[in-house]
Amino acid sequence: MWNSDPDRRRFLKTLGAGAACVALSPADRAEAARLLAAGAFESADAALAWHKAPCRYCGTGCGVEVGVREGQVVSVRGDEKAPVNKGLLCVKGYHLPGMLYGEDRLRHPQLRRNGKLERISWDEAFDLIAKEFGGALEEHGPESVAVYGSGQWTIFDGYAALKWVKGGMRSNNLDPNARLCMASAVMGFMTQFESDEPMGCYDDFELADDFVLWGNNMAEMHPVLFSRILEHKRENPNVRIVDLATRRTPTSNYADLYVEFRPGTDLAIANGILHLLLKKGTIDRKFVRENVVFKRGIEDLDTIGYGCEGDQAEQYTFKDQAQASSLEELEEFLADYTPERVSEISGVPKAHIDALARIYGDLGRGTVSLWCMGVNQHVRGTWMNNLINDLHLITGKISRPGSNPLSLTGQPSACGTAREVGTLSNRLPADMLVTVDEHRAKTEDIWGLEPGTIPAKPGYHAVDMFRALSRGDIKAMWIQTTNPWVSLPNLHRFERKPGDGRFVVVSDIYPTPTTDVADLILPSAAWVEREGMFGNTERRTQHWDKLVEPPGEAKEDAWQIVEVARRMGMEHLFPWATEEDGDWHEPMFEEYRRFTLGVGKDLASYEQLRKARGLRWPVVEGKETRYRYAAGHDPYVKKKEGVHFYKAKKNGEKAAFWLRPYHPPAEVPDAEYPFWLCTGRVLEHWHTGSMTRRVKELHQAMPEAYVEVNRADAVELGVQDGQVVRVVGRRGSIDLPARIDGRGATPRGSLFIPFFDESVLVNELTLDAMDNISKEPDYKKSAVRLELVSS
Amino acid sequence: MKPSLAIPLALLTLAACEDPHRARKVSVPGHEGALKTTATLRADRRAFDGAPPVIPHGELGAACTSCHTVRGMAVPELGFAPPLPHGETSGLSDASRCTQCHVFRREESLYVASSFAGLRQDLRRGERQHDVAPPVVPHPIFMRENCAACHAGPAAREEIRTSHPDRENCRQCHVSAATELVFAR
Missing domain, CATH: 3.30.200.210 (Phosphorylase Kinase; domain 1)
Structure with missing residues (x-):
């Protein structure tokens, strides 16, 4: 800005010196004068x-x-x-x-009294939380309190919550929204490698020959990574992209092969590919012999069920039971998955199944499988994760540069916080579980707690946590950095009734449908308004400094938790000076880091991370790891070549190949509800839109939700593009405009609705069916009908 | 270093008024009827200087690059489609995926008012060592490899239009500052 007179004089002189040289239009001159008068241009000297x-x-x-x-x-x-x-x-x-900078940023703690929000102080807010949580603990025990966190939590936030809930309140009722998004990927990696997170990394985007996308619209959801693939393909025309999907998306436009399948039948397709790989003999027998064991679990549909309302018990606690299997048994198991039968189930032409088998079976080409919500939000999501990993295990295309299964994540620290810190109801840091005695003992030792402090019984997983809140089993709940009253499935089931006797605290940065039902609202500092660390998809831990002050009295989530813990007499958990902007981040991180060292999950030091553009763990002697389990890459592998699945102790340090059958989805279209409903995101908005809708350019580009309708269905029903229609399901109905052949195109009998728009809650239609092992809900497959709305 | 002489030339002289928020037709030899933007209009289309501009027209039913070619194109009835600034050397860019970064403006209202005040273009940047030295490039080159897209041709704003468009190898003389530090042994 024009604060400095010498600056201004110099500028005017400069302008005068040059003015004669250039012919300016009258409009340019007028605008220039106006802008100059208004001081609209930046000063080069202003500190940026x-x-x-x-x-x-x-x-x-x-x-x-x-x-x-x-x-x-x-x-x-x-x-x-x-x-x-x-x-x-x-x-x-x-x-x-x-x-x-949305003007409705939450700036002060607010308490709801007699239905109205009143501003209160932080001290009052903290005292109240301590009283309510303390009271619930005393009266109803540790199972009556809960914290619902986030894959958007920084590592500091997640670690503070984990220590307070599990080490302080002695409860395992801590679960993140990441349960709704990548829990199936976690259970895939855990059941097969006994260690979470991918073995590969983004370097594969420049090294692979074939990219197989399983229900994954990368062009909109992971656009920068998709750009890397496209750039690699442009430079290497032999690179191929296969898009397996239930609707055409912008990603499909770039695919060499588009494979459209009926919802949920990806299980059959993966088994069909395995069938052909074994039949053709295009598997890596040596790799399998040296590195793989075979297993199968409970497969009976009635025993497993879907865990949804009306299906089974209020609490869904299915536990798989593993039994040993073999390559010979696999051949028998796959006998049913002939191309003919798979084609019949999935609607995919036999030639496409064969093409996929040739891609995975071409052992001379590098293959990377990519997936995200299509596979994870699936009633058999863990099975689907198992099957994709199986395809790589049977062909030996794993832990090799350019050949890996790479599960993508939707939140900035789903990996760094939810998975690595272990803010799940059954987890502790660095792959440890509350159910394992040694793991609890190690945690108690690092935390300096009495043995037996942490309970051995897992807490509620996300959906059950909200069911427990509705039932009244949970009396006090704290929700941070997430918006469950938009994002939970079958939302009607979780409606709060006034005077229900529960105490719900919500920490967020903007008002949302979740703060609308909160008793106490706390303003949080966002992103660079506080110091933080995230861990991304490829195991990269990234640090940032606090760069600007948060608005009003907003504070970072971790600090909020620590202050409440102090008031509950748990200050021993956080023995660092945690005054505002104190230097507690480093000692907190270094304590957390102790969990990771020496177990193959080694994080870099705080000091190293502050300087680096992120580092991929395990980081040993300051060096990051690109490929886990791979000789020459992973410092834990002592072999000269090949792979070593050293984390898989239960299986003799071999990876587990799981035999997993096809099961149909929980709800399928019928005469009354003849359409499939799939939900998801769009490029412009992120998750429930609470941040991106406040960005002018993003909102103006995508102002409201819509329902994508197939053209032939639209013609048959008399629906015009842009016309408001009603989508009706068993659990609710919503009205919204129809879009025909927009950026995506659904097949006949199928609808798509994005979930970013809180005024049109598509989750009032979705079913709360979930994966049997990960307990992750399936947002991709409900049955609905389409009705015209009379004007 | 002195500030650039050439860049801010447009800012001084007072003259007749036109709405700076509207593009207007200009006469450029060979491109009659070309639409030209103003500095204000440029700012209207960006959240801040350096942000990708929003798309200032509706969906036309054609691939973006069919008009926004390396040299731009006069489109009957619509005006001049500015050239693509993203050169072949842009590493990650894929010219056909424009809407990954550039979005349409389908709605005029806001969801919630915002107090965001983004960085504005600094027309005084482009430092030069002495009066006749070529100015250094005052912005990152990444995604702006085709200098002519903004600095030459009918779509170039006059404040930043080059006087020598025929010399195509711009970076032979105009370098990009990779550091703000000065050399020290």
């Missing part, structure tokens, strides 16, 4: 500082440079030094700063 940070939104973990001036974020640019994105961003990332 650039700092590194990861993007706030998805699990890709793009590096950005944040432009800060006079205490405000004024700009963001892609960080060309960031190995993840190499300078590129997507439209959400480019418009990150706007996310901080």
Whole structure:
């Protein structure tokens, strides 16, 4: 700005010197004068500082440079030094700063009294939480309190919550929204490798020959990673992309092979590919012999069920039972999955199943499988994860540069916080479980707690946690950094009734349908308004500094938890000076890091992470690891070549190949509800839209939700593009505009609705059926009908 | 370093008024009827200087790159489609996936009002060592490899239009600052 007189004089002189040289249009001159008078242009001398940070939104973990001036974020640019994105961003990332400055930011703690929100102080808020949680503990025990967290929590937030809930309140009722998004991937990796998270990394985007996308619209959901694939393909025309999907998406436009299948039949397709691989003999027998064991679990549909309302017990506690299997048994098991039968189940032409088998079976080409919500939000999501990993195990295409199964994540720290810190109801840090005596003992030892402090029984998983709240088994709940009253399935089931006797605290940055039902609302600091660390899809831990002050009295989530713990007499859990902006982040992180060292999950030091553009664990002697379990890459592998699944202790340090059959979805279209309903995201908005809708450019590009309708169905029903229609299911109905052949195109008998729009809650229609092993709900397969709305 | 002489030339002289928020037709030899933007219009289309602009027209039913070619194209009835600034050397870019970063403006209202005040373009940047030295490039090159897209041709704003578009190898003389530090042994 034009604060400095010498500056201004110099500028005017400069202008005068050059004016004669150029012919200016009258409009340019008029505008120039107006802008000059208004002081609209920046001064070159104004202090603009650039700092590194990861993007706030998805699990890709793009590096950005944040432009800060006079205490405000004024700009963001892609960080060309960031190995993840190499300078590129997507439209959400480019418009990150706007996310901080919506005028309705929550600025002060507010308590609901007699139906009205009243501003209170932090001290009053903390005392009240301590009283309510303390009272519930005393009266009803540790199972009556709960914390529902987030894959958007920083590592600090998650660690503070884990320590307070499990080590302080002696409860395992801690679960993140990540249960709704990648729990099936966790259970896939855990059941097969006994260690969570991918063995591969993003380097594969420049090394693989074939990319097989399982129900994964990367062009919209992980656009920067998809750009890396497309760039690789442009430079290497032999690279192929296969898009397996239940609807055409922008991703399909770039696929060499588009394979459209009936919802849920990916299980049959994967088994069909395995059938052909064995039949053709295109498997790596040596690899299998040396590195793989075979297993199968409970397969009876009636025993397993779907865990949804009306299906089974109020609490869904199915537990799989493993038994040994063999390659010979696999051949028998797969006998049913002939191309003919798989084609009949899935609607996929036999030739496409054969093409997929040839891709996985071509042992000379590198194959990367990619998936995200299509596979994870699936009533047999763990099975689907198992089957994709199986395809790589049977062909030996795993832990090799350019050949890996790579599960993508939707939240910025689903990996770093939910999975690595272990903020799940059954978990402890670094792959440890509350059900294992030694794991609890190790945790209690690092935390300096009495043996037996942490309970051995897992707490409620996310959906059951909200069912327990509705029932009244949970008396006090704290929700941070997430919006469950938009994102839970079968939302009607969780409606809060006034005076229900429960105490619900919500920490967030903007008002949402979740803060609407909260008793106490706490304002949180967002993104670069506080120090943080996220862990992305490829095991990369990324640190950022606090760059600007949060608005009003907003505070970071971790600090909120620590202050409440102190008031509950649990200050021994947080023995660091946690005054505002104190240096407690480093000792907290270094304590957490102790869990990771020496067990193959080694995180870099706080100091190293502060400087680096992220590092991929295990980081041993300061060096990151690109490929886990691979000789020459992973420092824990002592072999000279090949792979070593050293984490899989139960299976003799071999990976487990699981035999998993096809099961139909929980709800399928019928005469009354003849359409499939699939829900998901769009490029412009992230999750429930509470941040991205406050960004002008994103909202104006995608202002409201819509229902994508197939053209032939639209013609048959008399639906015009843009016309408001009613989508009716067994659990509710919503009205919204129809879109015919928009950016996506659904097949006949199938609808798609994005979930970002809180005014049109598509989760009032979805079924709360869930995966039997991960307990992750299936948002992709409900049955509905389409009705015209009379004007 | 002195500020650039050439870049801010447009800002001084007072003259007749036109709405700076609207593109207007200009006469450029060979491109009659080309639509030209103003600095204000440029700012209207961006959240902040450096952000990808929103798409200023509706969906036309054609691939973006059919008009926004490397040299741009005069489109009958619509004006001049500015050239694609993202060059072949842009690493990750894929020219056909424009809407990954550029979005349409389908709605004029806001969901919630915002107090965001983004960085504005600094027309005084582009420092030069002395009066006749070529100015350094005042912005990142990444995704802006085709200099002519903004600095030459009918779509170029006059404030930043080059006087020598025929010399196509711009970076032979205009370098990009990779650091703000000065050399020290």
